Amino acid sequence: MKERIIEIIHKYHADKTRLMDIMLDIQDECQYIPEECLDILSKELVLSIADIEQTISFYHFFSQKPRGKYQVYINQSAVAYMMGQSDIIEAFEDELGITLGSVTEDGAIGIFGTADIGMNDQEPAILINKRVFTQMTPYRVRQLIDDMKAGKDVKDMAVKAPGSGKNSDPLIDAMVHSNIFRIGPLLANDYKPFDYLKDNLSKIKAESIVEELKKSNLRGRGGAGFPTGLKWDFCRKSSGHDKYVICNADEGEPGTFKDRVILTEMPELVFEGMAIAGYTIDAHYGILYLRYEYKYLETYLNDLLNRMREEHLLGENIAGISGFNFDIRIQFGAGAYVCGEESALIESMLGKRGEPRDKPPFPVEQGYLDQPTAVNNVETFAAVVKILTKGADWFKKLGTADSAGTKVLSISGDCQFPGIYEVEWGITIQDMLDMVGAKKTQAVQVGGPSGTLIGPEDFQRSICYTDLSTGGSMIIFNRDRNLLKDVVRNFMEFFIDESCGSCSTCRIMPAVMLDKLDKILHGKGVKQDIRDLEEWGTVLKASRCGLGQTAGNPIVMSIKNFRHLYNQLLNRDELKYNGFNLEEAIQESCQVVGREPVIDHGHLKNGRERPECKANGTHKPECPDLSGHKDFEHRATNL
Amino acid sequence: MSKPVIATTSLAGCFGCHMSLLDIDERILELIELVEFNKSPINDIKKLTKPIDIGIIEGGCCNSENVEVLRYFRENCKTLISFGECAIMGGLPALRNGIPVEECIKEAYLDGPTVQLNKDKVLPNDPELPIILDRVYPCHEVVKIDYYLPGCAPRADFIWEAVVALVTNNEMAVPYEVFKFD
């Protein structure tokens, strides 16, 4: 085995920044990362064992223990459960006689939970050895298990169906559906791959591209909405011996799957946009950071990149432009939502834990390998090509004054036709619901768990950067859903699992908040608990990145818009605020040291007498007047 | 109107938050124009002598005395603030949570590699000593807390802005840079 490991390491030139790729290959070979690999990796890459182990332990899909010849990953998203995932888990557990998170005794089959795999429109979905199985039923689970027991290749399982669109391309061959139910200018089929790159790029200066993008008001489609022209301008002007273009296809926000569909149906558009970015900022390398869950697209996308190289659309002097050298490679993640955050993504591409960086400096100044780097979402690159082809003025006419263009929405949950809809910015939630055939809608989660949960009072609001902003995730819940138990809880668990752990706020607060939510769900909550939850939501704002800053949102937003659901559950007995009992809390240590569990109040009383009047009683004349108190209390919490 | 009265204390903390409070530097002169300080490690006043408007708590509760002091503050303060990581979430001391108390005490007094002088294997059990709790509690698990000032330690500017906003009845507008974790 040692030789094989060394071979893998040297395939990546023993470059420690390629640790992710190396370990993904090792896992392909051995199904996990065996102990004896660590020494080899450490020697060959000149990394400490701790450095290697901290990277392994960070990612869901890396393991130092065998996870089975067949590794079954079951999607844990709220929508998966709404569509029956519990039955699927039960079927696996019953048939195999093991519980979620373990491997059968013979080491053949392991079943594990995993965060949203980007298939919300065809749940319940699971992954087995990188292959996606959608629309599962317990019957199909039993079929899969039979085939696994028979040792069949995942490609030859009885559970098999042609996917729609390009998913049935032999290079993909996945039973995944693209489910595009509405196309607009971005997804329109009038696109001629690489025409702009071949015919027009040589005629336009890099500065003019920046100007055109600024004029178009294009803003990033990944969620944060930063103006793309400005980002590219910064990056162009930053100094560095190399520059990089990164396409963010981590797509980890539960409920988004539009990047998957764009990369399946029109990857040319994305790679063309990346090449244009390379030309504009003067970068020679582009990297597509693709989430591990989409590994089934690897061969297909690499095939396209090879064809681009053959046609001189990648490589040197592209499209006859002398000195325009640019190539693209695919970097896979290994399961971590936070790696979608651009600086965490860069850390991950360097073979490290995906912990967001403290900013500034921003990636446009110091990104990949500390060089200026433009990170953009898949859809942003696609929009760039359309803008340059048809003009900024054309683009600005679409959408609203402050949100130009269209948005590709991933719509899922309780509706007739979950899937992909390209709409102009500005559409109201009600129109969206009518478009997808949603009835008796109780709530819509806009922008995924980190976004906001709104109810019918807000259905006339519109989807745009200045009102309801979204990176694409739209999840619909009808009136039969228990929002707090089935949705908010699931989202909080997601953030708890996905926190990188760097900031204590994000590492701890969401778990504390979930405890409090459970207290309320168990009928033991009081008013003050709700106030605490709101306060803690603001404490989280101190976190380093967007994950921590929004990790309290499922609770905070549901309190804001569905307060009645909380109030219904409250216990009127204010005394139950917390269950702390000093007498109980001291028992254990008294036993250990051999001491009576008696609290000697004396030593406190001697030192600290009670003051004259108590603040919680009625005011005595000598107490300061704080009649305006309540008012400024509230202001002080507005962080 | 008389000046609002402030009291502060440090429970299971490292006094870092109080140090940060001192980092407001010469603004401390402005502060004492705005408020009157009662019990606090900063002025060494040992007991509360009047009702308190704003109580500021550093540290969580790791022993019975912490609980007593915290309850004493709650009873006598109109507004109580959890100040810093340990008060809000238990902080570093809470790393022992999840490890049985027996193991912690034995490691500290009997088995730890640096334990050398405890020849008679005595465990501290004098009735005068505060009693260790089963785990470290953040303040809000023991009493009701009104506000939270995050940070390890909260920046001086953040403390300054928060206290001034609270006592002057003004809007608090602190930029992210002032209260962010890093």
Ligand SMILES: Cc1cc2nc3c(=O)[nH]c(=O)nc-3n(C[C@H](O)[C@H](O)[C@H](O)COP(=O)(O)O)c2cc1C
């Ligand atoms: C926790 C977290 C996860 C994110 N995930 C993604 C993602 O999956 N895809 C994405 O494009 N942007 C994601 N972002 C936003 C990126 O940090 C970044 O803003 C974006 O990739 C920039 O591209 P754009 O300007 O084209 O939107 C995420 C941000 C955070 C804080």
